[in-house]
Amino acid sequence: xxKIKIIKxxxxxxxxxxxxxxxxxxxxxxxxxxxxxxxxxxxxxxxDEYIYxxxxxxxxxxxx
Numbered sequence: 001x002x003k004i005k006i007i008k009x010x011x012x013x014x015x016x017x018x019x020x021x022x023x024x025x026x027x028x029x030x031x032x033x034x035x036x037x038x039x040x041x042x043x044x045x046x047x048d049e050y051i052y053x054x055x056x057x058x059x060x061x062x063x064x
Contacts, residue, residue, distance in 0.1 A: 004033060004050040016043045022053065 006021045016037025017023065023035040029044060037043040 002052060004035070004045070005053045006045075006049060007051050008049045010046055010049055014043070015039070016041055017045075 002025050003022055004025055006017050006019050006023070009017070009019055014037070016039060017035070021038075023037075025033045026036055026042070027034040032044060032046045033050065035043050035045060
């Protein structure tokens with residue numbers, strides 16, 4: 001599955017994830033995604049808490 005990067009933390013008391021962490025998506029729901037947190041607990045994240053990191057490794061630069 002895809003990976004996500006945490007950009008916002010709606011649950012300030014949770015130690016399962018921090019801003020800047022990257023996780024593998026375990027599943028989706030209509031409001032976001034499910035991940036496995038740092039301690040192994042399942043966590044549901046809202047859409048505004050994460051982004052899909054962009055990888056540029058597959059792109060080629062034009063040559064002159």
